[in-house]
Amino acid sequence: MPLFYEKKQLVAPGDLLAEGDYVSGDSTYKENGKIYACRLGLVDYDGKRVHVVALKAFYIPVPGDTVIGKVVETMPSGWVIDIKAPHLGRLRASDVVERSFKPETTDLPSIFDVGDLIIANVVEYDRTRDPQLSVREPGLGKIMRGQLVEVTPTKIPRIIGRQGSMVGMIKRETGCQLTIGQNGLILISGRSPEDERLAVMAIRKIEKESHTSGLTDKVTEMIRKERNAVESK
Amino acid sequence: MTSSIVVNVKKKRITELLASGKRTDGRGLTDYREIQIESGVIERAEGSARVRLGKTEVLVGVKIATGSPFEDVPDKGVLTVNAELVPLASPSFEPGPPGEDAVELARVVDRGIRESKAIDLETLCVEPGKLVFVVFVDIYILNHDGNLIDASTMAALAALINTKMFKYTVEEGKIVKKPGYTPLPMTDYPISVTFAKIGNKLILDTWLDEEQVMDARLTMTMTKDGNICAIQKGGGSGYFTKEEIVEATKIATEKTAELRKIVVKS
Amino acid sequence: MQLKANKKKTKRERETMTNKKTETLIDKKGIRLDGRKVDELRPVKMEVGVLPNADGSAYLEQGRNKILVGVYGPKEAHPRHIARQDRAVIQCRYHMAPFSVDERKSPAPSRRDVELSKVIREALEPAVFLEYYPRTSIQVYIEILQADGGTRCAGINTAALALADAGIPMRDLVVACAAGKVDGKLVVDLMDTEDKVGEADVPVAFMPNLNAITLLQMDGKLSPEEFETAINMALDGCKQLYAVQKEALKSKYVSVEEDKEE
Numbered sequence: 001m002p003l004f005y006e007k008k009q010l011v012a013p014g015d016l017l018a019e020g021d022y023v024s025g026d027s028t029y030k031e032n033g034k035i036y037a038c039r040l041g042l043v044d045y046d047g048k049r050v051h052v053v054a055l056k057a058f059y060i061p062v063p064g065d066t067v068i069g070k071v072v073e074t075m076p077s078g079w080v081i082d083i084k085a086p087h088l089g090r091l092r093a094s095d096v097v098e099r100s101f102k103p104e105t106t107d108l109p110s111i112f113d114v115g116d117l118i119i120a121n122v123v124e125y126d127r128t129r130d131p132q133l134s135v136r137e138p139g140l141g142k143i144m145r146g147q148l149v150e151v152t153p154t155k156i157p158r159i160i161g162r163q164g165s166m167v168g169m170i171k172r173e174t175g176c177q178l179t180i181g182q183n184g185l186i187l188i189s190g191r192s193p194e195d196e197r198l199a200v201m202a203i204r205k206i207e208k209e210s211h212t213s214g215l216t217d218k219v220t221e222m223i224r225k226e227r228n229a230v231e232s233k
Numbered sequence: 234m235t236s237s238i239v240v241n242v243k244k245k246r247i248t249e250l251l252a253s254g255k256r257t258d259g260r261g262l263t264d265y266r267e268i269q270i271e272s273g274v275i276e277r278a279e280g281s282a283r284v285r286l287g288k289t290e291v292l293v294g295v296k297i298a299t300g301s302p303f304e305d306v307p308d309k310g311v312l313t314v315n316a317e318l319v320p321l322a323s324p325s326f327e328p329g330p331p332g333e334d335a336v337e338l339a340r341v342v343d344r345g346i347r348e349s350k351a352i353d354l355e356t357l358c359v360e361p362g363k364l365v366f367v368v369f370v371d372i373y374i375l376n377h378d379g380n381l382i383d384a385s386t387m388a389a390l391a392a393l394i395n396t397k398m399f400k401y402t403v404e405e406g407k408i409v410k411k412p413g414y415t416p417l418p419m420t421d422y423p424i425s426v427t428f429a430k431i432g433n434k435l436i437l438d439t440w441l442d443e444e445q446v447m448d449a450r451l452t453m454t455m456t457k458d459g460n461i462c463a464i465q466k467g468g469g470s471g472y473f474t475k476e477e478i479v480e481a482t483k484i485a486t487e488k489t490a491e492l493r494k495i496v497v498k499s
Numbered sequence: 500m501q502l503k504a505n506k507k508k509t510k511r512e513r514e515t516m517t518n519k520k521t522e523t524l525i526d527k528k529g530i531r532l533d534g535r536k537v538d539e540l541r542p543v544k545m546e547v548g549v550l551p552n553a554d555g556s557a558y559l560e561q562g563r564n565k566i567l568v569g570v571y572g573p574k575e576a577h578p579r580h581i582a583r584q585d586r587a588v589i590q591c592r593y594h595m596a597p598f599s600v601d602e603r604k605s606p607a608p609s610r611r612d613v614e615l616s617k618v619i620r621e622a623l624e625p626a627v628f629l630e631y632y633p634r635t636s637i638q639v640y641i642e643i644l645q646a647d648g649g650t651r652c653a654g655i656n657t658a659a660l661a662l663a664d665a666g667i668p669m670r671d672l673v674v675a676c677a678a679g680k681v682d683g684k685l686v687v688d689l690m691d692t693e694d695k696v697g698e699a700d701v702p703v704a705f706m707p708n709l710n711a712i713t714l715l716q717m718d719g720k721l722s723p724e725e726f727e728t729a730i731n732m733a734l735d736g737c738k739q740l741y742a743v744q745k746e747a748l749k750s751k752y753v754s755v756e757e758d759k760e761e
Binding site for chain 1 (some may be wrong): 555572657672709749
């Protein structure tokens with residue numbers, strides 16, 4: 001049963017990856033017993049599963065994800081949130097306001113207004129309806145300050161690192177607070193703009209070199225070098 | 234949405250029947266519906282024809298005017314083909330300027346007439362660079378029950394055959410009418426056949442239900458001596474294999490000859 | 500993205516356009532106006548990811564053709580009534596810049612632009628997994644910056660790259676090439692003069708994995724046998740261009756790799 005590429009090789013849409021008794025994973029599809037790539041990325045074979053880690057893919061909401069979004073519309077029943085996905089997210093007023101909420105008397109824009117950034121959880125999503133969001137849990141809600149960085153969503157796992165090791169390192173080295181949205185948006189809040197800048201640099205480096213190894217050490221080194229260079233001026 | 238539910242059920246029935254070589258109205262895969270052609274139905278037009286292909290109904294009027302030629306072809310008359318999906322023809326047609334379907338329809342029919350040189354545009358030149366005849370072919374869809382392209386090509390051809398131009402002389406650079414008429418000089422009689430792909434079957438002359446479930450369509454227009462003068466794939470997000478196209482070409486050669494006899498005879 | 504000016508038309512080309520003599524399109528040695536043989540494609544260059552704002556983008560040069568495509572989406576379909584409940588829709592706009600041709604072209608869409616937008620959309624749709632994103636639209640904007648024949652094929656090649664660049668899942672790349680008849684001979688990849696003065700033009704778009712022809716048009720006059728040969732020539736050209744497309748996509752990634760070495 002042939003495999004046509006080696007692990008971590010670059011493949012493009014339409015490339016034949018495997019033929020035979022395999023299962024098609026992310027960014028691949030199966031037709032007539034053959035598995036093809038449907039996105040540009042690095043192929044990986046995991047036992048019987050063939051998948052591609054896409055170089056670029058847009059975010060598809062998964063219930064349980066934490067996302068950062070922008071309020072784009074207020075309606076009597078709640079808010080419409082742009083979470084950088086093919087569909088707009090919905091936040092019901094009843095999620096935020098107490099049970100006895102009356103649309104006529106509650107001033108929704110005073111809670112979240114168009115242009116506000118919020119951190120929310122995805123609670124429900126299937127392709128036939130827009131994703132439903134919630135800000136009930138602690139730590140969610142309106143973002144008051146900080147810098148927003150956008151990365152391609154497929155790089156988020158690398159930025160978090162195994163058991164949070166990468167993001168933990170960035171927090172330690174830069175002293176910044178990082179809130180990571182699965183949809184590719186990262187909120188950085190630091191003690192000074194300089195600290196935030198280092199955090200942004202770290203994220204950009206991880207995004208570019210996500211496929212390399214020993215990255216945690218390389219990024220740590222880069223942050224320290226950069227900090228010394230600035231401090232010696 | 235209820236409409237897509239209906240379409241799925243229809244598609245299943247149509248595909249099942251096709252697998253055994255049958256169609257919902259009993260026709261063979263390459264059979265056309267009943268064709269009725271009437272010419273000269275609009276007296277104020279220089280030429281006209283009304284074609285009924287099953288329940289699809291198309292009216293074509295030909296008007297001839299004079300005008301200046303295009304700069305890059307100063308010795309040729311001008312042909313312009315326009316199509317209107319008139320709102321009364323179907324609940325899905327809306328008033329307004331021609332949308333992409335109307336534009337495509339007009340351009341495909343135009344290609345058939347132009348590339349086959351059905352009308353010899355040089356004979357429409359009065360004074361090179363200054364004065365030529367302009368032939369307007371206007372396609373008016375009156376009822377949409379599928380296969381507008383073939384019905385329109387037949388109607389346009391019949392209308393052109395029916396077209397009479399006034400006799401004239403040229404005096405001091407101006408056209409002066411003389412008594413009497415001559416038929417529009419024609420050198421070819423292009424006919425189109427449109428295939429629809431449903432599942433992996435090719436069928437001709439789809440009626441509306443078949444058209445709504447087809448994966449893709451392929452129109453081939455042929456000249457009287459069996460050459461191809463226009464092809465257009467369209468009508469859906471499906472595709473054809475090269476083998477299907479070769480098969481279609483063979484069927485088209487036979488079928489266009491058959492249909493041409495019907496149109497020219499009328 | 501580098502825009503480079505090529506040589507302007509040769510004397511032989513200009514004469515053929517004015518005289519409309521088909522006999523000068525191919526000379527006695529079988530060489531065409533721009534020095535090519537009948538089965539030769541124009542030199543082509545493709546680049547991916549050239550527009551920072553678009554979700555996906557690509558730029559292509561083929562002979563004197565200069566094509567730029569930007570893709571946005573999938574995103575909520577606007578206006579609402581164009582949305583489909585069962586799949587995404589592709590909104591495709593083929594548009595020529597006013598300065599792209601010899602005589603300035605009005606920016607308003609012509610009927611040709613309308614038809615080409617439709618057939619190009621229909622050529623790309625079979626490749627995209629539209630059913631994954633119902634109620635959304637994918638916008639494909641094809642801008643012809645300079646035109647020299649075969650722009651719908653070049654537009655499709657560029658659009659396929661831009662869609663892949665946007666991370667939109669595709670069954671295969673769509674590749675397109677035209678063949679035709681010029682001065683009595685069948686040729687591949689017609690340039691503008693050959694298209695205008697020649698006897699037939701057959702643009703073809705193809706998805707190699709599925710053996711699927713997604714665009715097929717023809718105008719001119721060909722016998723059924725000539726037509727079949729022309730399709731084969733076009734498909735042959737498609738295979739060559741498909742390799743260039745794959746290379747363009749993959750080399751974008753490689754250049755990201757090289758950056759890191761600095």
